[in-house]
Amino acid sequence: MFTKKTKPVTDEQLDQVGKALVQALRQADTASEEALAPNAFGQLRNRIAQEKARREGSLSIWEAIVGLASQSLSTFGLVTACAVLLVWILPAQTMPVPAPSQSAVPPVEEQLVRLSPMQECTISTRPDCSVSPSEVLTIVVKPAR
Amino acid sequence: METAGVWERVRKKHLMPDHTLECSDNLDFPAEMPAAAGELADEALVQAVMEGREAAFETLFERHRRRLSRLVGRFCARPEKIEELVQDIFTKIYFGLGEYSQRSGNSFTAWISRIAINSCYDYLRYAKRRPEQAVGTLTAEETGETAGMIQAALAAPSLESLVISQDLVRKLLARLHPEDQLVLTLLDADELSVAEIASVTGWSESKVKVRAFRARKALREMLSEFL
Numbered sequence: 001m002f003t004k005k006t007k008p009v010t011d012e013q014l015d016q017v018g019k020a021l022v023q024a025l026r027q028a029d030t031a032s033e034e035a036l037a038p039n040a041f042g043q044l045r046n047r048i049a050q051e052k053a054r055r056e057g058s059l060s061i062w063e064a065i066v067g068l069a070s071q072s073l074s075t076f077g078l079v080t081a082c083a084v085l086l087v088w089i090l091p092a093q094t095m096p097v098p099a100p101s102q103s104a105v106p107p108v109e110e111q112l113v114r115l116s117p118m119q120e121c122t123i124s125t126r127p128d129c130s131v132s133p134s135e136v137l138t139i140v141v142k143p144a145r
Numbered sequence: 146m147e148t149a150g151v152w153e154r155v156r157k158k159h160l161m162p163d164h165t166l167e168c169s170d171n172l173d174f175p176a177e178m179p180a181a182a183g184e185l186a187d188e189a190l191v192q193a194v195m196e197g198r199e200a201a202f203e204t205l206f207e208r209h210r211r212r213l214s215r216l217v218g219r220f221c222a223r224p225e226k227i228e229e230l231v232q233d234i235f236t237k238i239y240f241g242l243g244e245y246s247q248r249s250g251n252s253f254t255a256w257i258s259r260i261a262i263n264s265c266y267d268y269l270r271y272a273k274r275r276p277e278q279a280v281g282t283l284t285a286e287e288t289g290e291t292a293g294m295i296q297a298a299l300a301a302p303s304l305e306s307l308v309i310s311q312d313l314v315r316k317l318l319a320r321l322h323p324e325d326q327l328v329l330t331l332l333d334a335d336e337l338s339v340a341e342i343a344s345v346t347g348w349s350e351s352k353v354k355v356r357a358f359r360a361r362k363a364l365r366e367m368l369s370e371f372l
Binding site: 009011013014015016017018019020021022023024025026027028029031032033034035036037040041043044045047048051055 | 199203206207210211214215217218219222224225227228231232235236239240295298299309311314315317318329330332333334361364365368369372
């Protein structure tokens with residue numbers, strides 16, 4: 001019935017508490033200063049030496065890669081130059097390729113022999129056919145011997 | 146952005162004491178290891194390291210190790226992790242000296258602080274991604290303790306008198322986004338201005354403002370959960 005009214009907390013109050021909490025981090029300053037070991041510089045020197053060695057190692061790897069790449073490039077360039085020279089020089093030296101001679105084409109009679117009689121008739125009736133209709137007639141109606 | 150002016154203000158806040166040949170430059174703020182008359186300035190030591198005198202780097206290390214440890218300790222609780230991070234930062238500094246020496250007009254302290262803060266930010270992101278590196282979640286007992294701590298803070302007339310558990314604060318802050326953690330720590334623990342944080346982190350001022358606003362909102366919401 002009667003509840004205790006709690007006083008609402010304002011944003012300003014929360015900000016002040018938050019600020020006080022963050023400022024409390026300063027209390028650890030002395031402990032932080034003492035976190036470093038007495039021989040801290042010796043450890044740092046070792047660490048720097050390791051880092052130096054690592055960087056030099058990675059540098060030498062890079063140098064090797066760059067050297068290999070430059071060698072590869074020069075080899076590739078040489079091969080390309082040779083290929084280009086071959087393309088330019090060879091056509092001049094090679095014999096001209098002869099045009100396909102008429103003799104390569106089998107005579108009409110041989111071509112006709114390979115065809116069926118119906119195909120022969122069809123070809124022969126074309127106007128551009130070199131076989132005359134009378135020759136066709138002779139071939140088709142050739143008396144059996 | 147006037148970087149030189151910003152860093153002058155940062156130095157005046159005793160956060161980043163610079164080491165120069167002139168002692169009068171260091172009189173108005175306590176340097177952790179002030180450069181006495183006759184001691185070389187940071188820039189001269191950098192030059193010596195660049196010329197091959199490795200002992201000069203030890204002097205630089207001894208000069209700045211405490212300040213950098215304090216800075217790292219804001220983000221990391223474990224002493225072995227603090228040591229590892231500080232060594233990592235000094236290794237980066239060593240290998241970056243060539244780059245630094247080529248740039249003129251930059252304060253050495255400002256330069257190493259930037260390296261340190263970036264390393265801390267990287268660590269926060271790394272810890273967020275890997276639960277085994279995180280501070281850990283709150284146990285039921287710690288949740289009760291945290292609620293009590295927050296209520297005591299709200300009721301206390303002055304927040305300075307409060308005894309606040311470091312572990313609980315770290316666990317609470319670890320629940321925030323790494324950028325929020327960084328901005329809140331630099332704003333509230335180191336008391337840097339928005340311009341100074343922008344200069345240190347390399348972010349724009351508007352990004353710092355937006356991040357600060359979001360970080361405060363997130364922290365507020367998180368604290369409300371315990372009420």
